[in-house]
Amino acid sequence: MTGSAERAAALLDRHPRALAEAMEGFGVAEAAAPRGLPVLEVRAVSNPVGPRDRAAWRIGDALAALTEAFGKFTPVLESWNRHDWHDD
Template sequence: MRILLLAATPSELGPTVAWLRELAVRQEQNVLSFERVEIEVVFGGLGLISTAFLLGRRLPAPPAVQLAIQVGVAGAFDRALALGQVVNVISEQLGDWGAEDPNGKLLPPAALGFPPGFPFGEGGVLRPAGPSAILPYPTVAGLTVHRATGSQTTITRLRESFPDAQVESMEGAAFFYGCMAAGVDALQLRAISNYVTPRDRSAWKLEPAITAVNTALQRVLTPFIS
Protein backbone atom coordinates (compact mmCIF):
# COMPACT_ATOMS: atom_id res chain seq x y z
CA MET A 1 0.00 0.00 0.00
CA ARG A 2 1.19 3.52 -0.75
CA ILE A 3 0.09 6.62 1.18
CA LEU A 4 0.69 10.07 -0.26
CA LEU A 5 1.31 12.54 2.55
CA LEU A 6 0.85 16.14 1.44
CA ALA A 7 1.30 19.56 3.04
CA ALA A 8 1.59 23.03 1.58
CA THR A 9 4.87 23.76 3.37
CA PRO A 10 7.58 21.64 5.04
CA SER A 11 7.04 23.33 8.40
CA GLU A 12 3.48 21.99 8.62
CA LEU A 13 4.71 18.41 8.34
CA GLY A 14 8.21 18.60 9.81
CA PRO A 15 7.60 16.79 13.13
CA THR A 16 5.95 13.82 11.43
CA VAL A 17 8.59 13.52 8.73
CA ALA A 18 11.28 13.36 11.44
CA TRP A 19 9.24 10.74 13.33
CA LEU A 20 8.75 8.62 10.21
CA ARG A 21 12.45 8.77 9.32
CA GLU A 22 13.37 7.37 12.73
CA LEU A 23 11.01 4.41 12.28
CA ALA A 24 11.34 3.63 8.57
CA VAL A 25 12.84 0.35 7.43
CA ARG A 26 14.17 2.00 4.30
CA GLN A 27 14.34 5.54 2.88
CA GLU A 28 14.76 6.59 -0.72
CA GLN A 29 14.46 10.31 -1.46
CA ASN A 30 10.94 11.29 -0.34
CA VAL A 31 9.61 7.73 0.14
CA LEU A 32 9.76 6.06 3.55
CA SER A 33 9.17 2.31 3.56
CA PHE A 34 7.73 0.14 6.32
CA GLU A 35 6.78 -3.54 6.42
CA ARG A 36 3.26 -3.05 5.10
CA VAL A 37 3.19 0.45 3.63
CA GLU A 38 5.19 3.04 1.74
CA ILE A 39 4.67 6.69 2.65
CA GLU A 40 5.50 9.27 0.00
CA VAL A 41 5.95 12.81 1.33
CA VAL A 42 5.29 15.77 -0.97
CA PHE A 43 4.84 19.51 -0.55
CA GLY A 44 2.30 21.19 -2.79
CA GLY A 45 3.13 24.82 -2.12
CA LEU A 46 0.79 27.58 -1.06
CA GLY A 47 -2.59 27.72 -2.75
CA LEU A 48 -4.86 25.98 -5.21
CA ILE A 49 -2.78 26.13 -8.37
CA SER A 50 0.39 24.47 -7.13
CA THR A 51 -1.57 21.81 -5.24
CA ALA A 52 -3.66 20.99 -8.31
CA PHE A 53 -0.58 20.78 -10.52
CA LEU A 54 1.25 18.46 -8.13
CA LEU A 55 -1.70 16.08 -7.81
CA GLY A 56 -2.50 16.19 -11.51
CA ARG A 57 1.04 15.10 -12.26
CA ARG A 58 1.47 12.58 -9.43
CA LEU A 59 -1.80 10.69 -9.00
CA PRO A 60 -2.10 9.24 -12.53
CA ALA A 61 1.54 8.09 -12.44
CA PRO A 62 2.90 4.86 -10.97
CA PRO A 63 3.26 3.64 -8.33
CA ALA A 64 -0.43 3.91 -7.55
CA VAL A 65 -1.55 5.77 -4.44
CA GLN A 66 -4.32 4.14 -2.37
CA LEU A 67 -4.74 6.89 0.24
CA ALA A 68 -3.83 10.57 0.21
CA ILE A 69 -3.64 12.61 3.41
CA GLN A 70 -3.41 16.39 3.41
CA VAL A 71 -2.16 18.05 6.58
CA GLY A 72 -2.08 21.69 7.53
CA VAL A 73 -3.52 24.56 9.52
CA ALA A 74 -6.77 26.43 8.99
CA GLY A 75 -8.64 29.52 10.03
CA ALA A 76 -11.99 28.97 11.74
CA PHE A 77 -15.27 30.71 11.03
CA ASP A 78 -16.87 28.52 13.69
CA ARG A 79 -16.02 29.93 17.13
CA ALA A 80 -17.05 26.63 18.73
CA LEU A 81 -13.73 25.30 17.44
CA ALA A 82 -10.83 26.01 19.77
CA LEU A 83 -7.46 27.34 18.67
CA GLY A 84 -5.14 24.36 18.31
CA GLN A 85 -8.03 21.92 17.87
CA VAL A 86 -7.60 19.24 15.20
CA VAL A 87 -10.46 18.81 12.74
CA ASN A 88 -11.30 16.34 10.01
CA VAL A 89 -12.40 18.27 6.92
CA ILE A 90 -14.94 16.15 5.02
CA SER A 91 -16.26 18.62 2.44
CA GLU A 92 -14.96 21.61 0.51
CA GLN A 93 -16.31 24.47 -1.57
CA LEU A 94 -14.56 27.19 -3.54
CA GLY A 95 -15.08 30.59 -1.95
CA ASP A 96 -14.74 32.77 -5.05
CA TRP A 97 -15.78 30.55 -7.95
CA GLY A 98 -18.22 32.09 -10.37
CA ALA A 99 -19.04 35.77 -10.81
CA GLU A 100 -19.84 38.82 -8.74
CA ASP A 101 -23.06 40.80 -9.02
CA PRO A 102 -23.11 44.64 -8.77
CA ASN A 103 -23.63 44.39 -5.00
CA GLY A 104 -20.67 42.08 -4.48
CA LYS A 105 -22.75 38.93 -4.02
CA LEU A 106 -21.19 35.72 -5.31
CA LEU A 107 -22.97 34.06 -8.21
CA PRO A 108 -21.89 30.39 -8.36
CA PRO A 109 -21.39 28.66 -11.72
CA ALA A 110 -24.84 27.04 -11.60
CA ALA A 111 -26.45 30.48 -11.33
CA LEU A 112 -24.60 31.44 -14.52
CA GLY A 113 -25.89 28.43 -16.42
CA PHE A 114 -22.78 26.31 -15.89
CA PRO A 115 -23.58 23.70 -13.25
CA PRO A 116 -20.36 21.91 -12.25
CA GLY A 117 -20.05 18.25 -13.14
CA PHE A 118 -18.11 15.42 -11.56
CA PRO A 119 -16.52 15.34 -9.05
CA PHE A 120 -18.61 18.20 -7.66
CA GLY A 121 -21.83 17.34 -5.89
CA GLU A 122 -24.95 19.40 -5.43
CA GLY A 123 -24.22 23.05 -4.78
CA GLY A 124 -20.62 22.72 -5.92
CA VAL A 125 -19.58 20.67 -2.88
CA LEU A 126 -16.62 18.29 -2.98
CA ARG A 127 -17.09 15.34 -0.65
CA PRO A 128 -14.54 12.55 -1.20
CA ALA A 129 -14.64 8.91 -0.25
CA GLY A 130 -12.26 7.84 2.45
CA PRO A 131 -11.98 6.43 5.97
CA SER A 132 -12.71 9.79 7.60
CA ALA A 133 -15.71 8.51 9.58
CA ILE A 134 -13.49 6.41 11.84
CA LEU A 135 -11.25 9.27 12.95
CA PRO A 136 -11.66 10.65 16.50
CA TYR A 137 -11.70 14.30 15.39
CA PRO A 138 -14.65 16.63 14.76
CA THR A 139 -15.83 16.66 11.15
CA VAL A 140 -16.12 20.10 9.57
CA ALA A 141 -17.04 21.75 6.28
CA GLY A 142 -14.19 23.54 4.56
CA LEU A 143 -14.04 26.60 2.33
CA THR A 144 -11.06 27.16 0.04
CA VAL A 145 -9.96 30.64 -0.99
CA HIS A 146 -7.11 32.10 -3.03
CA ARG A 147 -6.19 34.55 -0.29
CA ALA A 148 -6.61 34.29 3.46
CA THR A 149 -9.58 36.38 4.52
CA GLY A 150 -8.61 39.56 6.35
CA SER A 151 -11.42 42.12 6.17
CA GLN A 152 -14.86 42.31 7.70
CA THR A 153 -16.37 42.98 4.28
CA THR A 154 -15.04 39.70 2.93
CA ILE A 155 -15.97 37.81 6.09
CA THR A 156 -19.56 39.02 5.81
CA ARG A 157 -19.75 38.09 2.13
CA LEU A 158 -18.38 34.60 2.73
CA ARG A 159 -20.65 33.95 5.69
CA GLU A 160 -23.67 34.98 3.62
CA SER A 161 -22.67 32.86 0.63
CA PHE A 162 -21.39 29.84 2.59
CA PRO A 163 -23.24 29.73 5.93
CA ASP A 164 -22.23 26.12 6.57
CA ALA A 165 -18.47 26.68 6.15
CA GLN A 166 -16.57 26.16 9.40
CA VAL A 167 -12.92 26.42 8.38
CA GLU A 168 -10.91 28.19 5.69
CA SER A 169 -7.80 27.06 3.84
CA MET A 170 -6.03 27.80 0.56
CA GLU A 171 -5.57 24.22 -0.73
CA GLY A 172 -8.36 21.93 0.49
CA ALA A 173 -10.66 22.02 -2.53
CA ALA A 174 -7.79 21.37 -4.96
CA PHE A 175 -6.75 18.38 -2.85
CA PHE A 176 -10.24 16.91 -2.77
CA TYR A 177 -10.82 17.58 -6.46
CA GLY A 178 -7.57 15.87 -7.46
CA CYS A 179 -8.19 12.81 -5.31
CA MET A 180 -11.80 12.42 -6.40
CA ALA A 181 -10.94 12.81 -10.08
CA ALA A 182 -8.22 10.15 -9.73
CA GLY A 183 -10.33 7.78 -7.62
CA VAL A 184 -8.05 7.99 -4.58
CA ASP A 185 -9.36 7.95 -1.01
CA ALA A 186 -8.63 11.22 0.78
CA LEU A 187 -8.26 12.52 4.32
CA GLN A 188 -7.74 16.17 5.24
CA LEU A 189 -6.53 16.89 8.77
CA ARG A 190 -6.09 20.47 9.93
CA ALA A 191 -5.59 22.27 13.21
CA ILE A 192 -7.06 25.68 13.94
CA SER A 193 -4.34 28.32 13.95
CA ASN A 194 -6.59 31.39 14.03
CA TYR A 195 -10.13 32.65 13.78
CA VAL A 196 -11.23 34.32 10.56
CA THR A 197 -11.27 37.97 11.63
CA PRO A 198 -9.99 41.26 10.24
CA ARG A 199 -6.32 40.43 9.81
CA ASP A 200 -4.36 40.28 13.06
CA ARG A 201 -1.33 38.06 12.63
CA SER A 202 -0.36 38.51 16.29
CA ALA A 203 -3.45 36.53 17.32
CA TRP A 204 -2.49 33.44 15.36
CA LYS A 205 -1.34 30.34 17.26
CA LEU A 206 0.61 28.72 14.45
CA GLU A 207 3.14 26.62 16.36
CA PRO A 208 0.62 25.01 18.74
CA ALA A 209 -1.58 24.19 15.73
CA ILE A 210 1.30 22.56 13.87
CA THR A 211 2.20 20.52 16.96
CA ALA A 212 -1.41 19.41 17.40
CA VAL A 213 -1.99 18.35 13.80
CA ASN A 214 1.27 16.39 13.69
CA THR A 215 0.38 14.58 16.92
CA ALA A 216 -2.98 13.68 15.37
CA LEU A 217 -1.38 12.58 12.11
CA GLN A 218 1.05 10.29 13.91
CA ARG A 219 -1.89 8.73 15.70
CA VAL A 220 -3.56 8.09 12.33
CA LEU A 221 -0.42 6.64 10.75
CA THR A 222 0.61 4.38 13.63
CA PRO A 223 -1.66 1.43 12.67
CA PHE A 224 -0.18 1.48 9.15
CA ILE A 225 3.46 1.40 10.21
CA SER A 226 3.35 -0.71 13.38
Protein backbone atom coordinates in the same frame (compact mmCIF):
# COMPACT_ATOMS: atom_id res chain seq x y z
CA MET B 1 -10.70 33.57 1.18
CA THR B 2 -11.06 36.30 3.73
CA GLY B 3 -8.75 39.14 4.48
CA SER B 4 -11.14 41.76 5.70
CA ALA B 5 -14.10 41.97 8.03
CA GLU B 6 -16.35 42.78 5.07
CA ARG B 7 -15.30 39.68 3.11
CA ALA B 8 -15.67 37.49 6.21
CA ALA B 9 -19.19 38.85 6.79
CA ALA B 10 -20.18 38.25 3.17
CA LEU B 11 -18.96 34.66 3.28
CA LEU B 12 -20.62 34.07 6.63
CA ASP B 13 -23.91 35.19 5.10
CA ARG B 14 -23.47 32.61 2.31
CA HIS B 15 -22.18 29.83 4.59
CA PRO B 16 -23.53 30.46 8.11
CA ARG B 17 -22.38 27.10 9.51
CA ALA B 18 -18.76 27.38 8.28
CA LEU B 19 -16.14 27.45 11.00
CA ALA B 20 -12.99 27.57 8.87
CA GLU B 21 -11.78 28.19 5.35
CA ALA B 22 -9.41 26.07 3.28
CA MET B 23 -8.54 26.18 -0.39
CA GLU B 24 -5.60 23.82 -0.79
CA GLY B 25 -7.37 20.64 0.24
CA PHE B 26 -10.23 21.31 -2.15
CA GLY B 27 -7.78 21.57 -5.03
CA VAL B 28 -6.15 18.29 -4.08
CA ALA B 29 -9.54 16.57 -3.77
CA GLU B 30 -10.62 17.88 -7.18
CA ALA B 31 -7.43 16.55 -8.78
CA ALA B 32 -7.73 13.17 -7.06
CA ALA B 33 -11.43 12.53 -7.74
CA PRO B 34 -11.23 11.75 -11.49
CA ARG B 35 -8.37 9.37 -10.78
CA GLY B 36 -10.29 7.52 -8.08
CA LEU B 37 -7.69 8.37 -5.46
CA PRO B 38 -8.58 8.86 -1.80
CA VAL B 39 -7.83 12.14 -0.09
CA LEU B 40 -7.25 12.77 3.57
CA GLU B 41 -6.80 16.32 4.74
CA VAL B 42 -5.70 17.13 8.25
CA ARG B 43 -5.77 20.72 9.34
CA ALA B 44 -5.31 22.68 12.51
CA VAL B 45 -6.71 26.17 12.88
CA SER B 46 -4.17 28.78 13.88
CA ASN B 47 -6.23 31.92 13.40
CA PRO B 48 -9.87 32.96 13.07
CA VAL B 49 -11.45 33.91 9.76
CA GLY B 50 -11.48 37.64 9.14
CA PRO B 51 -8.97 40.44 9.28
CA ARG B 52 -5.35 39.31 9.23
CA ASP B 53 -4.13 39.91 12.78
CA ARG B 54 -0.83 38.05 12.71
CA ALA B 55 -0.15 38.88 16.36
CA ALA B 56 -3.19 36.78 17.34
CA TRP B 57 -2.22 33.73 15.28
CA ARG B 58 -1.52 30.59 17.31
CA ILE B 59 0.74 28.73 14.91
CA GLY B 60 2.66 26.92 17.65
CA ASP B 61 -0.57 25.53 19.11
CA ALA B 62 -1.75 24.46 15.66
CA LEU B 63 1.52 22.65 14.92
CA ALA B 64 1.37 20.91 18.30
CA ALA B 65 -2.18 19.74 17.55
CA LEU B 66 -1.07 18.38 14.17
CA THR B 67 1.87 16.57 15.74
CA GLU B 68 -0.46 14.88 18.21
CA ALA B 69 -2.96 13.97 15.49
CA PHE B 70 -0.35 12.49 13.17
CA GLY B 71 0.86 10.25 15.97
CA LYS B 72 -2.58 8.62 16.03
CA PHE B 73 -2.92 8.02 12.27
CA THR B 74 -0.56 5.11 11.71
CA PRO B 75 -2.87 2.35 12.99
CA VAL B 76 -5.84 3.79 11.13
CA LEU B 77 -4.02 4.14 7.82
CA GLU B 78 -2.43 0.71 8.14
CA SER B 79 -5.89 -0.82 8.57
CA TRP B 80 -7.14 0.59 5.25
CA ASN B 81 -7.37 -1.76 2.31
CA ARG B 82 -7.08 -0.59 -1.27
CA HIS B 83 -10.44 -2.20 -2.09
CA ASP B 84 -12.07 -0.03 0.60
CA TRP B 85 -11.52 3.13 -1.41
CA HIS B 86 -11.88 2.02 -5.03
CA ASP B 87 -15.23 2.06 -6.81
CA ASP B 88 -14.30 -0.73 -9.23
